[in-house]
Each structure stands twice: as structure tokens, then as C-alpha cells.
Amino acid sequence: xxxxxxxxxxxxxxxxxxxxxxxxxxxxxxxxxxxxxxxxxxxxxxxxxxxxxxxxxxxxxxxxxxxxxxxxxxxxxxxxxxxxxxxxxxxxxxxxxxxxxxxxxxxxxxxxxxxxxxxxxxxxxxxxxxxxxxxxxxxxxxxxxxxxxxxxxxxxxxxxxxxxxxxxxxxxxxxxxxxxxxxxxxxxxxxxxxxxxxxxxxxxxxxxxxxxxxxxxxxxxxxxxxxxxxxxxxxxxxxxxxxxxxxxxxxxxxxxxxxxxxxxxxxxxxxxxxxxxxxxxxxxxxxxxxxxxxxxxxxxxxxxxxxxxxxxxxxxxxxxxxxxxxxxxxxxxxxxxxxxxxxxxxxxxxxxxxxxxxxxxxxxxxxxxxxxxxxxxxxxxxxxxxxxxxxxxxxxxxxxxxxxxxxxxxxxxxxxxxxxxxxxxxxxxxxxxxxxxxxxxxxxxxxxxxxxxxxxxxxxxxxxxxxxxxxxxxxxxxxxxxxxxxxxxxxxxxxxxxxxxxxxxxxxxxxxxxxxxxxxxxxxx
Amino acid sequence: xxxxxxxxxxxxxxxxxxxxxxxxxxxxxxxxxxxxxxxxxxxxxxxxxxxxxxxxxxxxxxxxxxxxxxxxxxxxxxxxxxxxxxxxxxxxxxxxxxxxxxxxxxxxxxxxxxxxxxxxxxxxxxxxxxxxxxxxxxxxxxxxxxxxxxxxxxxxxxxxxxxxxxxxxxxxxxxxxxxxxxxxxxxxxxxxxxxxxxxxxxxxxxxxxxxxxxxxxxxxxxxxxxxxxxxxxxxxxxxxxxxxxxxxxxxxxxxxxxxxxxxxxxxxxxxxxxxxxxxxxxxxxxxxxxxxxxxx
Numbered sequence: 110x111x112x113x114x115x116x117x118x119x120x121x122x123x124x125x126x127x128x129x130x131x132x133x134x135x136x137x138x139x140x141x142x143x144x145x146x147x148x149x150x151x152x153x154x155x156x157x158x159x160x161x162x163x164x165x166x167x168x169x170x171x172x173x174x175x176x177x178x179x180x181x182x183x184x185x186x187x188x189x190x191x192x193x194x195x196x197x198x199x200x201x202x203x204x205x206x207x208x209x210x211x212x213x214x215x216x217x218x219x220x221x222x223x224x225x226x227x228x229x230x231x232x233x234x235x236x237x238x239x240x241x242x243x244x245x246x247x248x249x250x251x252x253x254x255x256x257x258x259x260x261x262x263x264x265x266x267x268x269x270x271x272x273x274x275x276x277x278x279x280x281x282x283x284x285x286x287x288x289x290x291x292x293x294x295x296x297x298x299x300x301x302x303x304x305x306x307x308x309x310x311x312x313x314x315x316x317x318x319x320x321x322x323x324x325x326x327x328x329x330x331x332x333x334x335x336x337x338x339x340x341x342x343x344x345x346x347x348x349x350x351x352x353x354x355x356x357x358x359x360x361x362x363x364x365x366x367x368x369x370x371x372x373x374x375x376x377x378x379x380x381x382x383x384x385x386x387x388x389x390x391x392x393x394x395x396x397x398x399x400x401x402x403x404x405x406x407x408x409x410x411x412x413x414x415x416x417x418x419x420x421x422x423x424x425x426x427x428x429x430x431x432x433x434x435x436x437x438x439x440x441x442x443x444x445x446x447x448x449x450x451x452x453x454x455x456x457x458x459x460x461x462x463x464x465x466x467x468x469x470x471x472x473x474x475x476x477x478x479x480x481x482x483x484x485x486x487x488x489x490x491x492x493x494x495x496x497x498x499x500x501x502x503x504x505x506x507x508x509x510x511x512x513x514x515x516x517x518x519x520x521x522x523x524x525x526x527x528x529x530x531x532x533x534x535x536x537x538x539x540x541x542x543x544x545x546x547x548x549x550x551x552x553x554x555x556x557x558x559x560x561x562x563x564x565x566x567x568x569x570x571x572x573x574x575x576x577x578x579x580x581x582x583x584x585x586x587x588x589x590x591x592x593x594x595x596x597x598x599x600x601x602x603x604x605x606x607x608x609x610x611x612x613x614x615x616x617x618x619x620x621x622x623x624x625x626x627x628x629x630x631x632x633x634x
Numbered sequence: 635x636x637x638x639x640x641x642x643x644x645x646x647x648x649x650x651x652x653x654x655x656x657x658x659x660x661x662x663x664x665x666x667x668x669x670x671x672x673x674x675x676x677x678x679x680x681x682x683x684x685x686x687x688x689x690x691x692x693x694x695x696x697x698x699x700x701x702x703x704x705x706x707x708x709x710x711x712x713x714x715x716x717x718x719x720x721x722x723x724x725x726x727x728x729x730x731x732x733x734x735x736x737x738x739x740x741x742x743x744x745x746x747x748x749x750x751x752x753x754x755x756x757x758x759x760x761x762x763x764x765x766x767x768x769x770x771x772x773x774x775x776x777x778x779x780x781x782x783x784x785x786x787x788x789x790x791x792x793x794x795x796x797x798x799x800x801x802x803x804x805x806x807x808x809x810x811x812x813x814x815x816x817x818x819x820x821x822x823x824x825x826x827x828x829x830x831x832x833x834x835x836x837x838x839x840x841x842x843x844x845x846x847x848x849x850x851x852x853x854x855x856x857x858x859x860x861x862x863x864x865x866x867x868x869x870x871x872x873x874x875x876x877x878x879x880x881x882x883x884x885x886x887x888x889x890x891x892x893x894x895x896x897x898x899x900x901x902x903x904x905x906x907x908x909x910x911x912x913x914x915x916x917x918x919x920x921x922x923x924x925x926x927x928x929x930x
Contacts, residue, residue, distance in 0.1 A: 549760020
């Protein structure tokens with residue numbers, strides 16, 4: 110049996126495969142630039158946000174020695190850790206102060222325990238004035254070589270010295286790195302700082318051999334714990350240490366716990382104090398208000414969609430402009446309109462006073478509360494309800510209603526038993542769409558919601574621009590994202606994947622390309 | 635819809651009250667937008683109708699808020715920024731989006747669903763979340779590797795290109811959707827015929843494919859443009875004072891010191907939306923006529 114050959118003499122099967130492969134590659138090559146673009150400009154930012162909601166490297170990066178030393182300390186004990194931890198904290202704090210990272214860490218830990226921020230700021234100022242210069246002076250008086258930067262540098266490159274004084278060598282290295290990075294100086298020209306001498310002293314007292322023998326017997330040891338306690342009594346508070354220890358790991362669920370009003374304690378997860386419980390309330394409020402906006406949209410949207418679907422095309426098209434014009438008008442324009450209309454001295458209150466429904470001194474408070482948010486957002490999202498509803502109703506043949514009536518149903522029964530069940534897919538699609546759009550809204554609640562009418566989005570924005578608690582903002586954002594994605598999944602199940610395209614303004618572009626009558630699919634058609 | 639001659643009184647009452655209800659809802663939809671147009675010509679710095687305005691006295695009206703818009707340096711800077719950012723973002727999303735849509739419409743595309751989901755995602759994710767992510771990532775961009783982050787030596791927050799990049803990403807789903815929708819009806823044998831007659835891929839694209847899918851590309855471009863032109867959340871986070879756009883200026887104006895100039899700007903923007911709606915309607919009519927489906 111002979112193999113079928115293509116024109117170039119290759120087997121036909123191989124030739125076809127090659128052509129197919131080339132076609133696939135060409136398609137991918139056309140998609141690749143955009144895919145790369147979206148990955149860099151959009152997907153990676155979202156990934157970065159998700160990462161930041163659990164990332165917590167700041168503690169172990171700023172206080173690496175303290176975190177290691179704290180491993181031996183029992184978080185449930187009622188006492189502050191011992192001298193070893195404070196010695197580590199001394200070195201860490203002295204370095205962090207020069208890198209100016211201690212205030213950042215302070216603000217980070219302040220989210221978990223109020224007061225730590227000022228504690229760190231104070232300690233950063235005080236750590237250079239410790240009494241540890243006694244050690245420095247003792248070494249330098251015993252032998253001038255200890256005051257010579259070049260000599261120090263030479264010792265620290267000597268393998269013998271490094272093996273006999275590992276702690277000092279490590280501390281010196283960290284100091285030298287800081288001198289180069291933070292100060293821009295050369296270590297071999299700078300006299301080491303007190304904390305390096307402190308490390309040397311501790312090692313020598315523990316029995317290590319210094320490069321040049323020194324008699325330290327008449328020096329009174331300085332308690333670093335006492336030094337820190339002098340700056341602020343809080344350093345003796347076990348709660349402070351507990352917070353540092355709990356938030357020492359590089360990754361934390363702390364931000365997510367905070368997002369649902371929980372906190373990490375020494376014994377595991379506990380609820381936050383009453384006055385800090387705001388997020389559950391805020392999530393519930395976001396949900397309830399989005400649901401009421403959705404309900405209002407169904408209530409107002411259904412009659413309009415019905416009217417548009419049942420009028421002759423020419424009239425319906427004309428009335429459709431009244432729906433599409435607000436749809437196409439800038440969000441800011443519509444929000445400013447409501448801001449102007451709903452004011453106490455605004456048009457609506459003026460009209461109400463003029464009619465005589467309300468007294469001039471009893472003008473209604475329509476803005477900067479939940480009423481304002483619900484009115485403005487119902488107006489903004491109403492087209493998103495009307496358009497999918499209309500698409501579905503357009504596919505319901507009017508003859509069904511006539512048939513029901515000719516079989517003896519009255520108007521209401523005909524509508525409720527025959528028409529309404531067929532329009533339910535449209536209600537479902539419109540509701541999910543409006544709900545998804547509503548829970549993520551930021552601009553309108555911010556402008557007309559006051560304090561009682563704001564959503565979770567406004568809190569996210571607050572944490573990014575004002576409180577600078579980015580981790581918490583990221584965690585709140587991740588939860589919101591998860592809710593939206595779940596809703597989209599539901600939407601996809603109900604409405605179908607091809608109609609997921611239906612998002613902001615998309616209805617119109619869908620409608621434009623494939624008119625309802627042509628494609629006949631349920632919603633976005 | 636018409637009321638039959640044999641309708642009972644109850645049916646008559648319901649018929650007319652339903653019309654009234656619908657009228658009220660249409661009023662709710664359109665009135666807030668229409669009301670601010672006369673208010674923007676207010677001669678006073680009020681946000682309500684003055685007695686002179688109600689009496690249709692010419693003295694009650696003036697164009698001073700428009701003059702303020704065209705002379706105030708803040709507003710002019712914002713207008714300039716909007717006009718510098720939106721077109722460039724549109725060009726970016728239209729070019730990349732059209733290419734990708736053509737790629738996606740080929741018959742054998744591996745992972746089509748996954749790719750589509752990624753490309754559409756900027757439209758699905760709430761703006762506040764996109765803005766948060768972009769704010770973090772653009773301020774300190776990096777390349778993630780299994781060995782750790784490689785940080786890039788520049789930052790995009792507070793730069794013109796940062797905002798353009800972000801807006802282009804937000805506009806892309808609209809271009810993808812409109813162009814793929816047009817391509818569904820595109821006859822692939824036309825490109826094969828062109829190739830048969832000796833046209834290269836580039837010539838085929840510009841001479842054969844492009845003119846046919848142009849309505850889809852144009853409307854996608856309009857959507858991308860209006861997305862960028864209207865967008866405020868992302869620009870608030872990613873941009874700095876130097877990239878202050880028109881919506882940004884309106885937002886801060888509404889939040890802090892509300893000035894009547896905002897109403898003048900809003901009226902101008904309403905004019906733009908009417909123009910846009912009109913253009914899109916024309917495009918829709920055209921494509922319907924081409925498909926031979928127009929009712930007229």
C-alpha cells in the first residue's frame with residue numbers, strides 16, 4: 110500500500126500536521142503581544158495584591174536577630190524575655206534606626222497593638238544614647254588598637270579571629286554593610302559603633318579570646334533590658350513581645366483575620382475588641398445595600414423592559430434612547446447631578462417645599478446617608494437591569510399571552526402564570542449583573558454616601574491612601590474579588606459562558622453586532 | 635399594546651396607570667441629566683433654580699461657569715491631560731486588541747477559553763480592586779522568579795505612561811468583544827482568495843480584512859476611548875497631580891469644594907455622550923443594513 114504524498118513529496122499526514130501547527134503558532138503569535146500586555150499591566154498587579162494580603166516579611170527583615178532570639182521565649186509567659194533577646198534587639202534597633210526602617214515596622218505592628226508605633230520611634234531616638242559606651246571606652250583605654258578602624262577591618266578579615274569571635278564578626282559585618290549602604294562611608298575608616306563593642310564584650314565575658322587580651326574584670330555589666338525599659342516601660346510588657354512574636358513569620362493570615370474582625374492572640378484566634386469590629390458590619394452593609402439597589406432596579410426596570418419589548422419597534426427605539434442616554438453619560442456627570450439634586454437646598458427639596466409636602470425648616474436629609482447612595486446607584490445601574498430584561502422579553506412571543514387569555518385566563522393570571530416565568534432568566538441575569546457591579550462601587554458611595562452609606566471599596570481606598578495599612582487593604586480586596594468571581598461563576602452557570610461578556614456597557618456593543626432577533630440566545634444576544 | 639375596544643373599565647384604568655408609572659420611571663432616568671443643563675447656565679453660584687431663572691428672565695442666566703471652565707488653569711490642565719491620555723490608551727488597546735481578536739478567531743487556537751478569560755478579566759474585576767493592584771505593582775514593578783523578585787529600576791505610579799498602560803488594559807476587553815463579534819460573520823475564504831491572487835499577509839489584512847471589520851474596530855475604539863475618558867478610580871490611585879484628568883478634577887471638586895463649574899463641565903460631557911450615542915447608533919444601523927436585517 111502506498112502512502113499518499115503531498116506536492117512536495119512529504120507524506121500528506123505529516124504535511125497537514127505541519128500546516129496545522131503553523132496555523133496554531135500564527136494564531137498564538139497574534140495573541141501573544143496582547144496577552145503579555147495584559148499579564149504585565151493587569152494580571153501581575155492583581156497577583157501582587159493577593160500576595161500582599163499574606164506577606165509579612167517586614168518583621169523578620171527589620172529585626173532578624175530579635176526574631177531568632179525570641180524563638181526560645183514562651184509567648185504565654187507573663188514576663189518579658191531575657192537579656193539575650195534585648196541584646197539582639199539592641200543590635201537590630203541600632204541598625205534599623207540607621208536604615209530608617211524602624212518607624213515602618215512600628216506602624217506595621219501598630220495595626221495589631223496600639224502604641225507600638227510610638228514605642229519604636231522613641232526607641233530609635235534613644236538607642237544611640239545607651240550606656241554601652243562604657244564597653245567601648247574600656248576596650249579603647251586598654252589598647253589603642255581597639256580604636257583603630259583599619260585594625261578592626263584587618264581583624265575581621267582574619268579567619269582565626271572570626272572563628273573565635275563569631276558573634277562579633279557577624280555584628281561587625283552587619284555594621285559594615287550598614288556603613289556602606291546607609292551612610293555611604295568606608296568601614297575601614299570608621300570606628301565601629303557601641304553595639305559592636307557590646308557584642309565583643311559579651312563574647313569575651315563568655316570566655317572567647319579577643320585579638321588583644323584585655324582585662325574587663327572591673328567593668329559593671331550593663332543590663333540592656335534595663336536600658337530599653339528606661340526609654341519606655343512598655344518594653345517590659347509581655348503583650349508587646351507577644352505581638353512581635355506572633356507577627357514574626359514571613360507570611361501571616363493576620364490581615365485576613367483582621368478583615369473579619371478577628372485577631373491572632375497568644376492562644377490562637379480571638380475576636381477583636383468591640384470598638385475595632387467594623388468589617389463584618391461593613392461587609393453586611395455592602396451586601397444589604399447592593400441587594401436593595403438590585404431590588405429597586407428590578408422594581409423599576411421590569412415595567413420599562415416590558416413596555417419596550419411590547420411597543421412597536423419605531424416607538425420602542427425612540428424610548429430606548431431614554432435608557433441609553435443615561436447609560437452612556439459619564440458616571441461623574443450622573444453622580445454630580447444627584448449631588449446637586451439631593452442637597453438640602455437642592456432642587457428636590459425645593460420642589461417638595463413648594464408643593465407643601467415638607468416644611469421649609471424640615472427639609473429632608475437625602476444625601477450623605479444610605480438613602481443618597483441607594484437613589485443615585487439605582488439610577489446609575491438601572492440600565493444594566495433594563496437591557497438584559499428587554500433582551501429576554503423580546504424573545505417571548507406575544508401570542509402566548511393572547512393564547513392564555515383566549516383560554517380564559519384573566520390579565521393577571523396570564524401575566525403571572527405565562528409571561529413572568531419566561532422572563533425569569535432575564536431577571537436573574539440582570540440581578541447578578543447589577544449586584545456584581547454594585548458591590549464593587551467606589552465613586553458614587555464616596556460622593557453621596559457620607560459615613561453611613563459607604564461600601565467596603567471605600568474602606569479599601571481609605572487604607573491605601575490614608576491609614577497606609579496596605580496589607581489590610583489587600584486582604585479586603587482579595588475577599589471582595591473572591592465574592593465577585595464566585596458571583597461571575599454563578600452568572601456563567603445561569604446565563605452561559607458566551608454571555609459573560611455582558612458587563613459594563615457591553616450590552617450595547619453586543620447588541621450592535623448581533624441584534625436580538627438574529628442570534629436568538631437568551632441574554633446578551 | 636393598544637387597548638382593545640372591548641376593554642373593561644378596570645383594564646382601562648390599569649392601562650393608563652401603567653403608562654403613567656412607566657412615564658415616571660423614564661422621568662427618573664432622564665430628568666437628573668436634563669436638569670443640570672439649565673442649572674449650568676445659572677447666573678448665581680447656586681445649585682438650584684433662582685426665581686429669575688424660573689421667570690425666564692435673561693438676567694438669571696449666564697455662561698460664566700463655561701467661561702470659568704475655559705479660563706481656569708486647573709480645568710484646562712485636566713482637559714489637556716484627558717485628551718493626552720485617552721487617545722494614546724485607545725490606540726494601544728485597539729492595535730493590540732484587534733491583532734489578538736484576529737488570532738482568536740482562527741480555527742485552531744489552543745487554550746482559547748483560558749486566553750479569552752484572561753483578556754476579558756479587566757472588565758470583570760471591580761475597578762477598586764484593579765486600582766489597588768495597579769497601585770501596588772506599578773509603584774514597585776518586579777519580575778517574579780522562583781528564586782525571588784527581580785525588581786525593576788523604575789516606577790510607573792505618578793507617570794503619564796503608568797496611567798496610559800492602566801487605561802489601555804481597562805479598554806482592551808471592549809475591543810476584543812466588539813472585534814471578535816464582527817469576525818464571527820467574516821468569510822475566511824476572502825483572505826484565502828486574496829492570498830491565492832498573490833497578496834501577502836499584510837496586504838490582505840489592510841486591503842481585505844480591515845475594511846470589512848472596520849465598524850467593529852471603530853466601535854471597540856469608541857468604547858475604549860470612553861472607558862479611559864470617564865475613568866476616575868484607577869487614575870486616582872496610579873496617577874499623580876500631574877496626570878489629573880477631567881473626571882479626577884470633577885471628583886475632587888464634588889468631594890471638597892463643589893463649584894458650579896462642575897455643572898458646566900457635566901453639560902459639555904453630556905453633549906459628548908449624545909454625540910457618541912448617535913455615532914454608535916449610525917454604526918449599528920450600517921452593520922444591520924449590511925447584513926440585510928434592517929426593518930426599514
